[in-house]
Amino acid sequence: MSDEPLKERIxxxxxGQMPIIQMxxxxSVVREANPETGEVVVELGGTCSHCGISxxxxxxxxxDLIRDFEEVRDVVVRVPDTGEMTSDTVEGGRGGELQFSTEGSDHF
Incomplete structure (x- = not known):
C-alpha cells in the first residue's frame, strides 16, 4: 500500500481512469476519503449536472473505486442541480470548489 493519503490516490x-469527465x-472533486471507515465522497460538476448519463x-x-482500492467500502457520488464551474481544478478537471444541491447523496 502507498504512503500517499487515500484522498490523493483517488x-x-x-x-487516469475518468478522463472522459473533463473531456x-x-x-470532479474527492470530498472525503476515509481509509478507516472505507467511505469515499466524490462530487461531479460542470456539464455533469446536465448530462443524461451522469x-x-x-x-x-x-x-471501480471499490474494485481498485482495497480500503474503499462505500462510495457516494454527488451530482449538482446547479453550480458554478470553477477554474480551481487540477489536471483532468479535478479539484475545484463546486456548489451542490443538498437534496440527497445520489441526486441526479
Missing part, C-alpha cells in the same frame, strides 16, 4: 486515479466539460458515470466510479 484524485490521481480519477485523472466533456465536467469536473448516473452511469457515477455507478462506474462507485464500482
Amino acid at each position: 484524485e490521481t486515479w480519477m485523472v 466533456h466539460g465536467g469536473e 448516473n452511469i458515470t457515477a455507478q462506474n466510479i462507485k464500482a
Whole structure:
C-alpha cells in the first residue's frame, strides 16, 4: 500500500481512469476519503449536472473505486442541480470548489 493519503490516490486515479469527465466539460472533486471507515465522497460538476448519463458515470466510479482500492467500502457520488464551474481544478478537471444541491447523496 502507498504512503500517499487515500484522498490523493483517488484524485490521481480519477485523472487516469475518468478522463472522459473533463473531456466533456465536467469536473470532479474527492470530498472525503476515509481509509478507516472505507467511505469515499466524490462530487461531479460542470456539464455533469446536465448530462443524461451522469448516473452511469457515477455507478462506474462507485464500482471501480471499490474494485481498485482495497480500503474503499462505500462510495457516494454527488451530482449538482446547479453550480458554478470553477477554474480551481487540477489536471483532468479535478479539484475545484463546486456548489451542490443538498437534496440527497445520489441526486441526479
